[in-house]
Amino acid sequence: MSAVGTEIDRARIRELTAGEGEKLDERTRASRGMYDRARVSLAGGVASSYQVREPWPIYLTHGEGQRVWDVDGTEYLDFHNGFGAMTQGHAHPVITRAVQERAALGTHFAAPTEDGIAVAEELARRFRLPKWRYTNSGSEATMDAIRIARGHTGRDVVMKIFGSYHGHHDAVMVSIGVEYDRIGDRENLASLPYGAGIPQAVVDLTVAVPFNDADAMERRIERLAAEGRLPACVIMEAAMMNLGVVLPEPGYLEAVRELTSKHGIVLIFDEVKTGLAVAAGGAVEHFGVVPDLVTLAKTLGAGLPSGAIGGTDEVMASVEDGRVNQVGTFNGNPLTMAAARAGLYEVLTPDAYARLHHLNERLLAGCSDVVEQYRLPGYAVGIGAKGCVTFSPVRVVDYETFKAYQDVELTELSWLWNMNRGIYATPGREEEWTLSVQHTDEAVDRYVAVFEELAAALTRV
Numbered sequence: 001m002s003a004v005g006t007e008i009d010r011a012r013i014r015e016l017t018a019g020e021g022e023k024l025d026e027r028t029r030a031s032r033g034m035y036d037r038a039r040v041s042l043a044g045g046v047a048s049s050y051q052v053r054e055p056w057p058i059y060l061t062h063g064e065g066q067r068v069w070d071v072d073g074t075e076y077l078d079f080h081n082g083f084g085a086m087t088q089g090h091a092h093p094v095i096t097r098a099v100q101e102r103a104a105l106g107t108h109f110a111a112p113t114e115d116g117i118a119v120a121e122e123l124a125r126r127f128r129l130p131k132w133r134y135t136n137s138g139s140e141a142t143m144d145a146i147r148i149a150r151g152h153t154g155r156d157v158v159m160k161i162f163g164s165y166h167g168h169h170d171a172v173m174v175s176i177g178v179e180y181d182r183i184g185d186r187e188n189l190a191s192l193p194y195g196a197g198i199p200q201a202v203v204d205l206t207v208a209v210p211f212n213d214a215d216a217m218e219r220r221i222e223r224l225a226a227e228g229r230l231p232a233c234v235i236m237e238a239a240m241m242n243l244g245v246v247l248p249e250p251g252y253l254e255a256v257r258e259l260t261s262k263h264g265i266v267l268i269f270d271e272v273k274t275g276l277a278v279a280a281g282g283a284v285e286h287f288g289v290v291p292d293l294v295t296l297a298k299t300l301g302a303g304l305p306s307g308a309i310g311g312t313d314e315v316m317a318s319v320e321d322g323r324v325n326q327v328g329t330f331n332g333n334p335l336t337m338a339a340a341r342a343g344l345y346e347v348l349t350p351d352a353y354a355r356l357h358h359l360n361e362r363l364l365a366g367c368s369d370v371v372e373q374y375r376l377p378g379y380a381v382g383i384g385a386k387g388c389v390t391f392s393p394v395r396v397v398d399y400e401t402f403k404a405y406q407d408v409e410l411t412e413l414s415w416l417w418n419m420n421r422g423i424y425a426t427p428g429r430e431e432e433w434t435l436s437v438q439h440t441d442e443a444v445d446r447y448v449a450v451f452e453e454l455a456a457a458l459t460r461v
């Protein structure tokens, strides 16, 4: 792989970061006050550890269309979009109406409603998988999908991609966020717990392989078979989304499909991020490879907690005949189903996807031009509503290249720079932007203009 771009002066990055950090602290005093109050009764002052930020989180008040506002009254163009869940944009009138109408009719019965059928019908059409069930989050969807795969195959081992995030249950909180020197031998990557509280016995049942390397996956499967530990499933994102965006190399997904079919391993595409955001039928449609199970969440609920599992008749038979218990008090909740139905049938239409693709191409092209013009070490990459600028002198193809080349300092500066110029970006160094159907060409152009200002500041001599 050849290196691209020129080396950026590290002292300049640090100098700009210090200045931007001070500016953000100055501008977010109400957030600071709210943090002081919050941390007395909310652990860490937040509802989820992914909302933690040093020195304090930015608390929001409301959102409308492509914008959000913080408690200091600052308005931002939202490219974070609720960790990629708000492809519909904030307070979309169609979603608001559907939720209001449903709220007036009762929001929860723990009994099926017609909206849940209509949503399943549309998901079956889009994802080319006939049978669906609901959950309330992406984590629940991947947890239940793995149980279904285990129930169907009678096997215990879970194979995942090293560095991929699939939610916060034990089986998949393995081999994520690992330091470079602990990744291990590529043929035998380490199984490591992601944080405390995950039993070693569970960690040992999860085996990780590198992304974009079907041969390495095949060799690992064959070794596991020889040990009598053939996996129940391979769970993966068709395009990795939690290392920026890492696209599959040509032929990789097809090879994984063939390999898993050959060994009777259930192939799960975790489309919690990609599904409904990269195309109407997610990665299945975009890449044309159909797995045995798909998991959805985020965009599905149009801003309400949601999740779904879709599968083949054969694999979902284990749920239908009662071998696997796929259950939950709030599964198919009427309020969520009303929002999902309105989102699928009235908001995320073919025209909406054409518009999302137009916006993303404009944004990616604008960022690529800036990278080229200023000879930055990086590149713009994305699909559908999602993308990012990856600051790395070489193309990232898997977790190992990501860890070897990621520019933590520059990514942090880029986030601060955006926030101080009215671009609400996803916190966390591994994240990407998500556009909504309510974003405008002007918003995308503003993002590019702010990025160009950063490039100019970084390369100024």
Ligand SMILES: Cc1ncc(COP(=O)(O)O)c(C=O)c1O
Residues within 6 Å of the ligand: 083, 137, 138, 139, 140, 142, 165, 166, 167, 168, 237, 241, 242, 270, 271, 272, 273, 297, 298
């Ligand atoms: C690919 C993927 N799978 C699963 C999850 C878990 O979803 P949730 O946070 O709704 O539990 C996430 C969350 O970001 C995700 O990115």
